[in-house]
Amino acid sequence: MLRLSRDLTIDENDIEIVFVRASGPGGQNVNKVSTAAQLRFDTNKIALPPDAAQRLARLAGSRMTKDGVIVIQAFRFRTQERNRADAIERLFEMLKEAMVRPTPRRPTRPTLGSKKRRLEGKKRRSDIKAGRGSQRFDD
Numbered sequence: 716m717l718r719l720s721r722d723l724t725i726d727e728n729d730i731e732i733v734f735v736r737a738s739g740p741g742g743q744n745v746n747k748v749s750t751a752a753q754l755r756f757d758t759n760k761i762a763l764p765p766d767a768a769q770r771l772a773r774l775a776g777s778r779m780t781k782d783g784v785i786v787i788q789a790f791r792f793r794t795q796e797r798n799r800a801d802a803i804e805r806l807f808e809m810l811k812e813a814m815v816r817p818t819p820r821r822p823t824r825p826t827l828g829s830k831k832r833r834l835e836g837k838k839r840r841s842d843i844k845a846g847r848g849s850q851r852f853d854d
Contacts, residue, residue: 751790
């Protein structure tokens with residue numbers, strides 16, 4: 716059991732990791748060795764609050780299938796162990812971020828001083844622009 720927080724634990728058997736060949740440059744090593752890790756995790760196997768599940772779906776984006784399975788590709792490193800650890804770490808970060816409730820925004824009103832400064836600035840610009848017109852010289 717992997718403890719993510721005091722409320723959330725994940726069974727190690729629920730995380731499925733398969734190693735595949737990485738794409739991109741790398742010479743013969745890429746063609747021979749399967750070092751890229753593909754992690755699959757079914758979110759239906761853990762008990763998430765409904766709001767956290769919704770945040771997780773938004774955070775996962777295209778990495779989550781319609782069935783609720785998160786698929787993470789990790790191929791930054793040259794070894795299977797580091798790519799495996801990287802994939803698990805990214806899954807944990809995503810789950811931790813989904814568990815945090817956002818603080819609600821409380822609407823505020825502008826202060827009296829900020830209103831006065833704004834109006835003074837507008838008046839100053841207005842005076843500058845009014846002085847740009849063609850001036851008359853009365854003889």
